[in-house]
Amino acid sequence: xxxxxxxxxxxxxxxxxxxxxxxxxxxxxxxxxxxxxxxxxxxxxxxxxxxxxxxxxxxxxxxxxxxxxxxxxxxxxxxxxxxxxxxxxxxxxxxxxxxxxxxxxxxxxxxxxxxxxxxxxxxxxxxxxxxxxxxxxxxxxxxxxxxxxxxxxxxxxxxxxxxxxxxxxxxxxxxxxxxxxxxxxxxxxxxxxxxxxxxxxxxxxxxxxxxxxxxxxxxxxxxxxxxxxxxxxxxxxxxxxxxxxxxxxxxxxxxxxxxxxxxxxxxxxxxxxxxxxxxxxxxxxxxxxxxxx
Numbered sequence: 001x002x003x004x005x006x007x008x009x010x011x012x013x014x015x016x017x018x019x020x021x022x023x024x025x026x027x028x029x030x031x032x033x034x035x036x037x038x039x040x041x042x043x044x045x046x047x048x049x050x051x052x053x054x055x056x057x058x059x060x061x062x063x064x065x066x067x068x069x070x071x072x073x074x075x076x077x078x079x080x081x082x083x084x085x086x087x088x089x090x091x092x093x094x095x096x097x098x099x100x101x102x103x104x105x106x107x108x109x110x111x112x113x114x115x116x117x118x119x120x121x122x123x124x125x126x127x128x129x130x131x132x133x134x135x136x137x138x139x140x141x142x143x144x145x146x147x148x149x150x151x152x153x154x155x156x157x158x159x160x161x162x163x164x165x166x167x168x169x170x171x172x173x174x175x176x177x178x179x180x181x182x183x184x185x186x187x188x189x190x191x192x193x194x195x196x197x198x199x200x201x202x203x204x205x206x207x208x209x210x211x212x213x214x215x216x217x218x219x220x221x222x223x224x225x226x227x228x229x230x231x232x233x234x235x236x237x238x239x240x241x242x243x244x245x246x247x248x249x250x251x252x253x254x255x256x257x258x259x260x261x262x263x264x265x266x267x268x269x270x271x272x273x274x275x276x277x278x279x280x281x282x283x284x285x286x287x288x289x290x291x292x293x
Contacts, residue, residue, distance in 0.1 A: 027123075027127060028127065028131075029124050029127055029128060032120060032123050032124050032127060033120070033124070035120075036116065036117065036120035039116050039120075040113055040116055040117070043109055043112045043113050043116065044109065044113070046109070047105060047106060047108075047109035050105045050109075051102050051105060051106070054098055054101045054102055054105065055098065055102070057098075058094055058095060058097070058098035061094050062091050062094055062095070065087050065090045065091055065094065066087060066091070068087070069083050069084060069086070069087035140213065143210060143213065143223070143226070144210060147206055147207060147210045147226065147230075150206060150230050151203060151206055151207065154199070154203055154206075154230075154233050154234070154237060155203065157237050158196060158199055158200055158203070158237060158240075161192070161196055161237070161240055161241055161244060162196060164244060165189060165192055165193055165196070165244060168185075168189055168244065168247055168248065169189060171251065172185050172186055172189065172247075172251070175251060182250070182251070184246075184247075184250040185247045185248075185250035185251050186247075188243050188244070188246040188247035188250060189243070189244065189247040191243040192240045192241075192243035192244040192247060193240075195236050195237075195239040195240035195243060196236070196237070196240040198236050199233050199236035199237045199240060202229070202232050202233045202236060203233055205229040205232070205233075206226060206229040206230050206233065208229075209222065209225040209226040209228075209229045210222075210226055212225065213225075213226070
């Protein structure tokens with residue numbers, strides 16, 4: 001008898017479309033992932049450009065060192081050897097600095113990417129939690145509407161059977177007053193009243209089960225409790241109706257047997273009830289009267 005499942009209340013869906021078909025303005029997990037992908041690509045592209053810039057600057061510096069060394073060369077071999085040695089040392093140092101700069105920039109880029117991914121992961125978690133809470137609230141609203149409908153239907157059924165019990169009790173009194181045997185009908189009617197009273201007492205249990213739904217760690221337990229409470233009331237109403245039907249059947253042969261138990265006019269009109277009408281009916285009329293008379 002359930003209309004909402006525990007999976008709906010537990011779900012952590014990522015869709016940004018609501019139950020009414022409208023599109024939420026909140027970013028979805030897909031939007032966040034696309035944004036994170038662009039951010040990581042930007043960081044990596046910036047790193048690539050920085051590395052290229054360092055290499056270009058190093059290349060220019062090495063070229064300058066070589067040009068300076070070339071300009072210092074003379075006919076003195078010893079002096080030239082020292083110039084070349086100094087130039088090689090400066091070039092080696094320049095390239096070493098380049099490698100360090102590149103390493104630092106790559107490490108900085110990796111750290112930026114790591115932080116960006118952590119931030120994206122946090123955003124995705126928040127988006128999922130928010131969406132899950134929204135879906136849970138909507139599922140609870142549907143469950144509440146279902147509980148309200150069930151209580152309304154059961155209450156109407158209980159009130160309807162109670163009215164039929166009251167009318168049938170009057171018929172049983174008339175049968176007993178006329179000397180008829182109404183013992184079986186009376187016993188069945190009392191059983192019907194007992195079952196109906198139990199159903200009326202069990203009816204608030206549906207609302208109580210729904211009230212506990214939001215406090216449970218496992219919503220499936222709350223859904224099961226709601227369904228069980230509704231099922232219990234339904235079975236009691238059925239039993240009350242069945243006992244009432246047996247009471248009606250027990251009146252067979254009394255002349256006061258109800259024709260239907262769901263109609264506003266449940267019972268046949270006795271012949272004597274028509275006597276005051278006869279003098280007012282034109283003899284030329286053709287009348288069909290679906291009553292005992």
